[in-house]
Amino acid sequence: DGGITQSPKYLFRKEGQNVTLSCEQNLNHDAMYWYRQDPGQGLRLIYYSQIVNDFQKGDIAEGYSVSREKKESFPLTVTSAQKNPTAFYLCASSSRTGLGYTFGSGTRLTVV
Amino acid sequence: ILNVEQSPQSLHVQEGDSTNFTCSFPSSNFYALHWYRWETAKSPEALFVMTLNGDEKKKGRISATLNTKEGYSYLYIKGSQPEDSATYLCAFQGNSGYSTLTFGKGTMLLVSP
Numbered sequence: 001d002g003g004i005t006q007s008p009k010y011l012f013r014k015e016g017q018n019v020t021l022s023c024e025q026n027l028n029h030d031a032m033y034w035y036r037q038d039p040g041q042g043l044r045l046i047y048y049s050q051i052v053n054d055f056q057k058g059d060i061a062e063g064y065s066v067s068r069e070k071k072e073s074f075p076l077t078v079t080s081a082q083k084n085p086t087a088f089y090l091c092a093s094s095s096r097t098g099l100g101y102t103f104g105s106g107t108r109l110t111v112v
Numbered sequence: 113i114l115n116v117e118q119s120p121q122s123l124h125v126q127e128g129d130s131t132n133f134t135c136s137f138p139s140s141n142f143y144a145l146h147w148y149r150w151e152t153a154k155s156p157e158a159l160f161v162m163t164l165n166g167d168e169k170k171k172g173r174i175s176a177t178l179n180t181k182e183g184y185s186y187l188y189i190k191g192s193q194p195e196d197s198a199t200y201l202c203a204f205q206g207n208s209g210y211s212t213l214t215f216g217k218g219t220m221l222l223v224s225p
């Protein structure tokens with residue numbers, strides 16, 4: 001079955017450490033996205049990529065980095081520069097038109 | 113940053129009740145309006161994508177309408193069932209040429225038996 005796999009489901013890290021969240025899709029989608037959810041807030045766009053080897057900042061990119069070396073993979077690194085990294089992170093993919101996203105099941109990151 | 117508003121924030125109904133939610137979005141530079149259903153511990157699931165003013169979509173007991181000129185969409189659930197309990201998200205897609213979505217905060221629906 002085609003879909004998006006995010007791992008791990010739960011992640012704990014110490015303050016000051018970088019951490020990388022994995023997102024893999026086998027839907028042959030060109031575009032991939034990272035969103036963040038905080039309590040009482042809507043999903044906010046961190047980074048997106050519409051094609052391999054290219055990506056753009058979303059609304060809240062500060063303290064995050066991404067890469068898109070393969071069509072299937074779009075890992076997100078939460079760096080120590082991110083002031084409030086504890087959140088739920090959701091990865092998605094779509095065709096280039098964006099008409100209909102497929103979402104992963106999310107990673108809950110807790111920084112202590 | 114674009115503003116997408118959903119109301120109500122949460123709703124608690126009895127099984128069999130019909131209900132509706134509202135999504136308001138910018139009326140300019142419109143490309144598409146998306147509705148997603150997000151059950152606890154699962155991935156958001158696409159319900160509808162609407163692109164034309166006056167669009168009406170239906171999937172079982174759930175339907176949606178779109179008014180791009182005034183910037184709103186309604187989602188209706190007829191005869192709510194406990195399995196309809198979820199958060200319903202709407203998302204605006206502008207015509208910038210990019211495929212990104214701006215999401216509302218969602219409406220959390222709880223249907224009691």
